[in-house]
Amino acid sequence: MKTSVKKLVTAVSASVALMGAGHAAAEIKIGIAGPVTGPVAQYGDMQFSGARMAIERINADGGVNGEMLEAVEVDDVCDPKQAVTVANRLVNDGVRFVVGHLCSSSTQPASDIYEDEGILMVTPASTSPDITERGYELVFRTIGLDSMQGPVAGNHISSLNPERVAIVHDKQQYGEGIATAVRDTLKDAGVEVALFEGITAGDKDFSSLVTKLKQADVDYVYYGGYHPELGLILRQARQADLDAIFMGPEGVGNKDINTIAGDAAEGLLVTLPPAFDEKAENQDLVKAFQDKGEDPSGPFVLTSYTAVQLIAEGIEQAGSTEPFDVAAALRSASFNTPIGTVEYDEKGDMKSFEFVVYEWHSDGSKTPVN
Amino acid sequence: MQDLLYFFQQLINGLTIGSTYALIAIGYTMVYGIIGMINFAHGEIYMIGAYTALIAITGLAALGIAWLPVILIVALVCAMIVSSSMGWAVERVAYRPVRGRHRLIPLISAIGMSIFLQNYVHLAQGSRNIGFPALIEGGFRFGSADSFQTSISYMQITIFITTLVCMTLLSLFISRSRIGRACRAVSQDLGMANLLGIDTNRIISATFIIGAALAAVAGLFLGMYYGSIDPLFGFIAGLKAFTAAVLGGIGSIPGAMLGGLILGVAESMTSGYLSGEYKDVVSFGLLILILLFKPTGLLGKPEVEKI
Numbered sequence: 001m002k003t004s005v006k007k008l009v010t011a012v013s014a015s016v017a018l019m020g021a022g023h024a025a026a027e028i029k030i031g032i033a034g035p036v037t038g039p040v041a042q043y044g045d046m047q048f049s050g051a052r053m054a055i056e057r058i059n060a061d062g063g064v065n066g067e068m069l070e071a072v073e074v075d076d077v078c079d080p081k082q083a084v085t086v087a088n089r090l091v092n093d094g095v096r097f098v099v100g101h102l103c104s105s106s107t108q109p110a111s112d113i114y115e116d117e118g119i120l121m122v123t124p125a126s127t128s129p130d131i132t133e134r135g136y137e138l139v140f141r142t143i144g145l146d147s148m149q150g151p152v153a154g155n156h157i158s159s160l161n162p163e164r165v166a167i168v169h170d171k172q173q174y175g176e177g178i179a180t181a182v183r184d185t186l187k188d189a190g191v192e193v194a195l196f197e198g199i200t201a202g203d204k205d206f207s208s209l210v211t212k213l214k215q216a217d218v219d220y221v222y223y224g225g226y227h228p229e230l231g232l233i234l235r236q237a238r239q240a241d242l243d244a245i246f247m248g249p250e251g252v253g254n255k256d257i258n259t260i261a262g263d264a265a266e267g268l269l270v271t272l273p274p275a276f277d278e279k280a281e282n283q284d285l286v287k288a289f290q291d292k293g294e295d296p297s298g299p300f301v302l303t304s305y306t307a308v309q310l311i312a313e314g315i316e317q318a319g320s321t322e323p324f325d326v327a328a329a330l331r332s333a334s335f336n337t338p339i340g341t342v343e344y345d346e347k348g349d350m351k352s353f354e355f356v357v358y359e360w361h362s363d364g365s366k367t368p369v370n
Numbered sequence: 371m372q373d374l375l376y377f378f379q380q381l382i383n384g385l386t387i388g389s390t391y392a393l394i395a396i397g398y399t400m401v402y403g404i405i406g407m408i409n410f411a412h413g414e415i416y417m418i419g420a421y422t423a424l425i426a427i428t429g430l431a432a433l434g435i436a437w438l439p440v441i442l443i444v445a446l447v448c449a450m451i452v453s454s455s456m457g458w459a460v461e462r463v464a465y466r467p468v469r470g471r472h473r474l475i476p477l478i479s480a481i482g483m484s485i486f487l488q489n490y491v492h493l494a495q496g497s498r499n500i501g502f503p504a505l506i507e508g509g510f511r512f513g514s515a516d517s518f519q520t521s522i523s524y525m526q527i528t529i530f531i532t533t534l535v536c537m538t539l540l541s542l543f544i545s546r547s548r549i550g551r552a553c554r555a556v557s558q559d560l561g562m563a564n565l566l567g568i569d570t571n572r573i574i575s576a577t578f579i580i581g582a583a584l585a586a587v588a589g590l591f592l593g594m595y596y597g598s599i600d601p602l603f604g605f606i607a608g609l610k611a612f613t614a615a616v617l618g619g620i621g622s623i624p625g626a627m628l629g630g631l632i633l634g635v636a637e638s639m640t641s642g643y644l645s646g647e648y649k650d651v652v653s654f655g656l657l658i659l660i661l662l663f664k665p666t667g668l669l670g671k672p673e674v675e676k677i
Binding site: 037038039041042171197198199200202203204205207208209211212214215217227228231232235236239240241256258259260261262 | 372376379380383384386387492496497498499500501504507509511518519521523525592596597598600602603606607637638641642645646647649650
């Protein structure tokens with residue numbers, strides 16, 4: 001009896017070990033961490049759809065050095081606490097490459113964990129400069145920085161010769177960071193910033209703020225934050241006859257703002273990454289998305305696609321799945337991606353990334369300004 | 371003159387939001403008054419009321435009915451029915467089995483219920499913000515067109531009047547009707563009321579149903595006023611309404627009204643004159659001050675040795 005138990009245990013553990021070995025040889029796990037639920041889940045949809053497409057296409061082409069990519073998807077709800085939990089889960093699952101997170105406030109705490117555990121992270125959406133300011137070796141992004149986006153917005157507003165500008169933000173890392181950059185740019189240009197104020201994300205009532213904007217008689221309002229709040233501000237401003245022009249970062253530029261703000265979204269200015277899906281060389285990829293019934297036009301779809309592609313190409317160039325080798329490969333070469341040629345500096349930021357000003361319309365479409 | 375108009379505008383903003391806090395606060399205060407527990411799932415009942423109203427409005431629009439009074443009444447009735455049955459069911463499922471145990475147990479049960487309902491709506495309706503059609507548009511304007519104008523929208527007036535009507539009806543109901551009298555008896559002494567032949571279970575259910583129905587009214591009007599709803603917004607509104615209830619004196623219905631209005635005005639004045647960032651600091655600071663100097667709240671009666 002005793003021996004048979006022993007035999008059984010040996011057999012089982014041997015087979016487990018074999019299974020484990022077989023598994024590791026065939027697959028490279030790519031963690032995709034972003035909001036699947038929560039108020040900004042639509043950005044998560046963009047991220048997941050882009051990353052999944054990249055994994056599918058890379059696998060269809062025979063994988064990376066013969067190994068298949070496998071997605072491990074986790075939901076961080078864009079909540080910093082949740083981000084830490086899911087980051088730990090990815091560590092436990094043995095993931096060594098992560099595409100994520102989306103919100104800067106989630107990316108920051110999660111990246112601490114990844115750096116400590118030797119996991120390479122590429123965020124397709126977090127624009128806060130702080131994320132790459134800490135000298136981390138394994139943190140990359142496929143998007144520009146607030147410090148690039150803020151000046152674009154600020155310069156655009158000052159080129160319109162405003163009399164008075166108000167800047168409102170949602171007190172979160174992303175919103176306040178970008179709002180501060182806009183304010184500094186405007187001040188340098190000699191434009192009067194009449195109001196610089198925070199609101200609480202998740203609030204529904206902005207009547208006091210709108211009244212204040214009306215009282216301050218501003219002609220432009222810059223909002224640093226996401227669309228749920230700006231949508232309501234636009235709508236309530238319209239109801240109170242505030243006739244200022246609003247502008248926001250790419251966090252407000254998605255079609256959900258139209259369902260909230262309705263007609264009041266007409267004429268909103270948004271800084272967005274250039275429309276990668278309109279580039280001629282991406283049409284093949286765009287068609288692949290459309291065949292799947294997905295929309296490649298969201299700001300984070302192709303950046304997420306690129307994040308996966310960069311990880312794959314980095315592994316190929318490094319010839320290993322050791323994140324530090326891959327990081328070195330990413331820093332040393334330049335890559336041809338759907339979002340253009342990507343080159344990284346020491347901090348893990350792209351050497352160049354362009355933002356464009358768009359005018360938003362009440363039917364959810366957008367036209368470039370200038 | 372300009373400053374005065376500005377002040378009035380902020381006052382109107384504050385009174386509008388305050389009256390909806392009051393409508394929600396009623397649910398907290400009535401339940402507390404009768405069984406001495408805090409129904410943390412009440413904010414979710416309010417949120418469900420708003421969702422139901424939106425579904426009803428969308429349904430009517432699909433049927434091609436566009437006459438405003440019909441839409442409002444149908445949406446209101448649907449929201450009240452669904453919210454009331456939810457309120458009733460929550461009490462039956464989560465509170466009645468643990469009633470009379472240690473105070474913490476129903477509290478935890480309530481928090482659990484709140485999380486359950488929130489996530490249920492998350493799954494059933496999605497987590498995104500959903501736009502709510504503004505059915506009542508337009509308003510009055512005061513002041514000259516080239517400087518600051520005070521505007522009162524018809525929506526704000528509707529909200530204010532609806533709250534007043536609801537509150538008056540509720541006060542009459544509590545002070546005049548048979549069930550109202552039974553409510554007061556149960557709130558004074560549950561055990562004794564039971565001995566005297568009052569069906570206390572029925573009265574407690576009635577309390578939950580009334581509170582939920584008022585929350586549904588608030589849900590419909592706030593949805594229209596703000597313009598979007600999401601599964602989490604009941605939680606935040608519930609927290610504010612609960613504060614209003616405590617501020618006015620939990621257990622007291624006029625207290626809920628007063629607490630709601632004070633909280634609303636304090637919030638809008640703070641964002642109007644100081645900064646929106648200090649809004650919650652001031653409103654919750656106010657709560658702490660009142661609890662320090664008058665622990666029973668503004669209109670609350672001192673606790674008469676309740677067991």
